[in-house]
Amino acid sequence: MAAPARAGTSDARPGAAALPGTTARPAAPTDDDGAWTFEGPAHAAARPTPPALRPGPLVVAVALGTMVSVGLGVYGRVHEPALVAINVAGFSSGTAAKSWLGTAAFALALVQLGSARRMHRGGGRVAAGLHRWSGRAAVLLTVPVAVHCLYALGYQDTTVRVLVHSLAGCAVYGAFVAKMLVLGRPGGPRWAVPVLGALLFVVLTALWLTSSLWFFTTSGPTL
Template structure:
């Protein structure tokens, strides 16, 4: 078998594995959330009710800011920032550390959401938020798997990273902006 055929089949297998992992994590979280009995008194760092919602809105805003920084660092790493030609050594490390921090901030929020609400389907905003929340962790798992592979086409990581940034934006819009706008989407 020629090496180009082996390489393309290896790439296809890696992409399928990443997609399967993303789907499995997303579905597992969705099913778990659908079977979760909501506990509307669930706390987040000692806050519950409206205080927990306010804290989650601010934490989600931090996550959105970190996602924008992640995007800028990725563009910088891959030479896609206009007018920037040199990439300092620390950019890759900063990108990784920012990603770890972004993920770490999402975990307590997601745990409180899952314990407090599960996956509810009471309206379009709630469904979009719940599905995006489940998908975020699936997409994150897939990106972690893909980032370790050096033999993937150049479009794969930008697509995975872009999906994560877009998902963070959807989560922020359907929760934090909804809260900041007086419990209504603009």
């Protein structure tokens, strides 16, 4: 015959009903595997604290990008348009070269958009490498275009199309500088790089619509 349990003690497992004349020990919290501990779930014992947000680098990057855009606009405004620029080999005119190079840059911007979407879904190293190199190539293709616009034409506002093109041309390099300065900076808002990347894509699209597409619709796809 089993000995009666002593008062104030219990042989019951936590959460089980107490026997007459005994005191049940309170149930302890359990983790996902059912193992209990009075210190709480084992998987919640130590979690890394997320880094504190630091808006300073983002503010500085946006300020520097704005200065770049304004500086390009001021130069284009005060500079006397030369009306001629160095032609790229293989093209009949500087305008044709600018239109085709701008189209190639816009195509690479579409690659940027697709690779960024793939990276957001866990695309891995291939998508990341494609995103980086397509962006670098797109920026390099815009350099002759910017030189032609600033040196040969300058900042103009004769029509709505020309005004939008001038504003977008100045903004594209400001957005690029701001994005590059924010990229890889720890502690910044997670939305900063996607927003600046979207802004860069929007202004580059505006450039293509007001320049390359306009040229192709008025003069045809000529070299």
